[in-house]
Amino acid sequence: MIKRAFVIGYPIKHSRSPLIHGHWLKQYGLDGAYEKIKVSPEALPSFLRKLDDQGFVGGNVTIPHKEAVMALCSTLSQTARMLGAVNTLWRDGQHLFGDNTDGIGFIANLDQNAPDWSHNAAHALVLGAGGASRAIIHGLLSRGVERISLVNRTLSRAEEVASLFGPRVMALAWSDVSEVLPDVDLIVNTTSLGMAGQPPLELDLDRVKDTVLVTDIVYVPLETPVLTKAKARGLKTVDGLGMLLHQAVPGFERWFGQKPTVTPELRALIVEDIIKPHG
Numbered sequence: 001m002i003k004r005a006f007v008i009g010y011p012i013k014h015s016r017s018p019l020i021h022g023h024w025l026k027q028y029g030l031d032g033a034y035e036k037i038k039v040s041p042e043a044l045p046s047f048l049r050k051l052d053d054q055g056f057v058g059g060n061v062t063i064p065h066k067e068a069v070m071a072l073c074s075t076l077s078q079t080a081r082m083l084g085a086v087n088t089l090w091r092d093g094q095h096l097f098g099d100n101t102d103g104i105g106f107i108a109n110l111d112q113n114a115p116d117w118s119h120n121a122a123h124a125l126v127l128g129a130g131g132a133s134r135a136i137i138h139g140l141l142s143r144g145v146e147r148i149s150l151v152n153r154t155l156s157r158a159e160e161v162a163s164l165f166g167p168r169v170m171a172l173a174w175s176d177v178s179e180v181l182p183d184v185d186l187i188v189n190t191t192s193l194g195m196a197g198q199p200p201l202e203l204d205l206d207r208v209k210d211t212v213l214v215t216d217i218v219y220v221p222l223e224t225p226v227l228t229k230a231k232a233r234g235l236k237t238v239d240g241l242g243m244l245l246h247q248a249v250p251g252f253e254r255w256f257g258q259k260p261t262v263t264p265e266l267r268a269l270i271v272e273d274i275i276k277p278h279g
């Protein structure tokens with residue numbers, strides 16, 4: 001039986017994961033498949049119970065299953081437990097393992113596109129306090145960022161996230177952003193501001209150091225308004241597409257036994273899909 005992997009969500013139409021994994025399967029000449037499967041919340045337990053029968057070696061989990069799937073795993077990685085969400089599953093016999101690779105994906109994207117970033121990253125400003133924000137904070141702290149200012153529209157959510165990580169992460173109200181801007185080395189947008197159809201993220205970039213690196217996890221559009229402004233101001237920027245590509249690496253390696261690389265060809269394939277009109 002060929003090795004099969006999946007991405008499950010509800011809805012699932014817009015997932016670009018099949019394009020990514022399909023590209024790698026072809027590139028490495030592997031006899032495997034990666035499929036998009038719509039699974040309702042009610043059907044999740046029975047879908048996961050029957051993986052073995054269907055030749056599934058694992059897969060990705062997206063909205064709304066990232067939290068619910070935790071209770072159905074036999075083992076969770078420390079990262080998944082800490083973040084309270086799973087995006088990658090793999091099977092070993094009857095055992096189902098759950099991990100979260102969003103933080104690894106975020107960091108690998110910086111390593112690839114701004115290789116020296118960690119030499120100048122004592123203080124990071126993270127905007128947004130959702131699931132992605134937690135994974136990114138976890139990644140930044142594990143790479144030695146000393147201090148993180150966490151800003152969110154709803155302050156209580158920022159406080160909740162900060163309390164998970166201890167004194168290196170400080171929750172701030174949106175009105176305090178301008179105060180910290182002159183001190184930060186890295187700015188990360190994890191909110192949906194700047195996404196197609198949403199208002200832009202407004203930051204007074206005239207107040208930041210010339211050495212600041214600005215990154216966004218939004219990748220539709222590829223260049224969000226805040227990245228355009230940062231570039232115009234002469235700042236280094238990294239867009240969000242690389243995080244999507246890099247978070248897929250650990251899963252592919254687990255399921256198919258080959259560590260894939262994120263190449264310009266893969267990026268071009270996804271860019272093409274982003275810019276083409278979707279019906």
Ligand code: ATR
Binds near residue numbers: 128152193
């Ligand atoms: P994810 O899991 O992808 O991070 P999420 O949990 O929906 O997504 O989080 C979205 C983030 O964008 C939140 O930080 C949200 O702020 P709130 O916690 O206050 O809702 C932020 N966000 C969304 N729309 C926003 C807006 N118009 N202005 C400011 N922040 C916004």
